[in-house]
Amino acid sequence: MHIQIVGLHAPHAPRLRALLGPGHEVEALQAFPEAGAIAADVVIANSVSDSEAARLRCRLLQVPGAGSEQIAMQSLPAGTTVCNVHGHEVPIAEFVLHAILEHSLRLWQYPQTLDADAWAQAYAQRAPHDEAHGKTVAILGFGHIGQEIARRARAFGMHVIAVTRSGRQAPALAEPLAHEFVAVSALDEVLPRAQVLVVCCPLDDSTRGLIGARQLALLPAQALLVNVARAEVVDEPALYEALRDGRLGRAVLDVWYQYPKKGQPPVAPSRWPLHALPNVRATPHISAITPALLERRYRFMADNIARLRQGEPLRNVIHTAR
């Protein structure tokens, strides 16, 4: 089997080699060649342009993450199967719960270094903080990530509202993970109750800009917004203005409106100075990046490669080009 890992994931080629047995050639490429056929049994890449897709000659295009919006599906040659991989729901749920607890605890209101004077003053004041317990969290999108957030939020005594396309829980789930399931068409009814709004739905035509100025205004005062999906689900200037004016309490943003591109000058993560507001925690798209995640994902991808080799059904097929 000939496997090419192209782009961001190229440095992980040794990890994949260690997981695959003999009889596999794993090739690491910084980028796709600029012309000519791209021939391998398996190509691992999270970004494939139209021109690159048209030149692919592989049986399996394995996306090394969950999101496939940078894959030009429509240009893939017939017969190419595209798979993605999950496992990121564990660290992302931890990131989101950390954001919720940080918002409640407000540790920044206490002295950063407890010298004698700061200690005396802080102990006399005993400034209160808040609790997550009893608060309502609305989870927009209830796939792998939303469900793992719900499991953890419930353990904290939070009231969990899942906002989904259908307004119903996926029938495969035995136990109800949310206290309420609401269709996205009734989002306006949910927002005024959501002290925390977590955005973790896919980006598509129905979700782009779904959270705009009107929706942000419906949230209660001092609400927390956490976005671990794609930035564009939340309208960029509306988010900036709501935070700047203090109508929205705080935002923890791990996903952005502008990304660095190779060979181009650096860009700010937002066209508005969103990332520099004091009530924004701006992280560089790292919520899922853990060694344990890579272990889980590469084990999954090695298993998919073994399935391809043995003619068994692939897992996580998200597209088959015709």
Place this chain on the structure above:
Amino acid sequence: MHIQIVGLHAPHAPRLRALLGPGHEVEALQAFPEAGAIAADVVIANSVSDSEAARLRCRLLQVPGAGSEQIAMQSLPAGTTVCNVHGHEVPIAEFVLHAILEHSLRLWQYPQTLDADAWAQAYAQRAPHDEAHGKTVAILGFGHIGQEIARRARAFGMHVIAVTRSGRQAPALAEPLAHEFVAVSALDEVLPRAQVLVVCCPLDDSTRGLIGARQLALLPAQALLVNVARAEVVDEPALYEALRDGRLGRAVLDVWYQYPKKGQPPVAPSRWPLHALPNVRATPHISAITPALLERRYRFMADNIARLRQGEPLRNVIHTAR
């Protein structure tokens, strides 16, 4: 019913009045009178000296917190019932889980402000962080606080070891809250597995200095220690040295070795510069301080007063004077 709130809690009299129906007189006193009988149906106070206790003529002495070490139990007239109130386990458990997630996420390794250059660099590196999932947490002391920490840690897929005097779960609990129960006499066996050690046991002769240099050395490299009990359970110079030398990864400390005292010059929270180490998060004993805690506690106390009035059994009886 005649109720007196005396001392620190006197300002909360209006809160209690609002919770009790008609037929209750709630009196707020800055301090107990210096002589004469202290007569009421219910006295709410968290500090009662020998002389004050001897002059109490009440049926219920309701302590408005969990700790009763400032109540002179031995001097109370026969027939006085003493109750305390919990509720602090909720915010303290949130504080502890925040500390665990913060230790895993290591957000401090990412740029604090994502300008274009920082964004380009951070996105290219994608420095990984850790996960709480799959880690082992040892909880020293498994009362109300330890149990609430366990409930939440389990939702994160952590392995929970409860370290208690008996090494058994309290029989009143229906479901097992920890994966393992270990007697404190076997602590040495637990420590090498504990990536997180949470101290939440009472301070007494058996726990003072329980975590010393030898115990800290048994913890795995880069372990996290969280203390929300009393500082003296952990040996002060041993803790300082382990953190300074990087043998212990990090400590989150909300309780301290020296407290400010009225009319005395400010003191540092530790005789060693523990609070100034970069791998210490030092908070000024605030883990339980939330408005919701007071709400829960006053609702509990109002319910206990209603029980007294109706001749029903009181809740949280910790002492009956004979």
